Amino acid sequence: MTGIALFGCGRIGRLHAANLARTPGVTLVCVYDVMQGAANALATELGTSVAPSIEAALNDERVDAVLIATSTDTHTDLILQSVAAGKYVLCEKPVDLELQRAIACRDRLGTQASRVMMGFNRRFDPSFEAVRRRLEAGEIGRLEQVIITSRDPSPPPPAYIRVSGGLFRDMTIHDFDMSRFIAGNIVDVSATGGCLVDPEIGALGDIDSAMITMKSATGALVHINNSRRAVYGYDQRLEVFGSDGLLLAKNRHETTVEASGTGFTGRADPAAPFFLERYSEAYRAEIARFVTCIRDETPFPVTLDDGIAALRLAQAAQESLASSKTVTIDDRA
């Protein structure tokens, strides 16, 4: 049995806790949140206990690993504390809002950084995983272009935007990781963006719409498009184009039903409402893989370095947006 402590009982923490509770070979030893009410409610729902503090959870011998689902600005401190206590860590994205803090965290961990897995759940989506596997098997020849469409159903409230770190670090971070998952290392980034959806987001100094073009080390071209609003649901598509063909992962719908009528043929139901539904299988697979790697003592498939690389691309996109220039990636740090 792998004993796990969950830190953070908010939106994503509750989802992870439910998955942990039903993963074979896992015991959810305890949960902790600075908002005690949130921790109590979750513990009662899942029949586990509330740790009195982070330290108490980390001193608990039954805890082999920690899942960090707290607010982003707490991630690096909790990673350092957890690894120092000898625990494995699955940490939600992004590593931090500041690239330098993320790099400092990795440098302090040294070889112990291998105890940390980053929560880029989209890598575990069965369709995206299949696209990568089939690309690697040579099915579409040499990779030439990647197009990632990633649009939220509706913008988050201003209070969320204020602490989010901006569109690139909060939302596009998943797409930067997906770019690397499919195309490998990225060497340059060019971004443009604007506030086309909600003027309040602009008033807070952020953007709600973006287009990013990048080049990979192999010369493949990558395009990401983001919007904080898509009236037809959560829009998550991946198009991978090569010398011998195309791999295309479309949106997921609740059913496969299509309707035909006068002047209309198409889907009868909209795309999955949001990430909790669209990536439900991916979140489960992510946890299962984390636990399997701990049990079998094999390396984690998504590392702290992957988290840093995605954050570096987010920072480069921010620089490109401000300067209207292409930014070259220097990943020596």
Ligand SMILES: NC(=O)c1ccc[n+]([C@@H]2O[C@H](COP(=O)([O-])OP(=O)(O)OC[C@H]3O[C@@H](n4cnc5c(N)ncnc54)[C@H](O)[C@@H]3O)[C@@H](O)[C@H]2O)c1
């Ligand atoms: N992978 C994904 O698809 C995905 C989706 C949503 C959020 N996230 C990430 O997960 C993290 C949490 O996001 P959320 O939407 O669940 O936020 P949330 O605000 O709903 O929940 C965060 C929780 O952490 C608690 N918390 C804050 N500081 C703490 C600390 N020091 N110790 C213990 N608890 C603390 C808060 O009280 C809150 O209950 C963020 O980093 C976010 O970027 C990832």
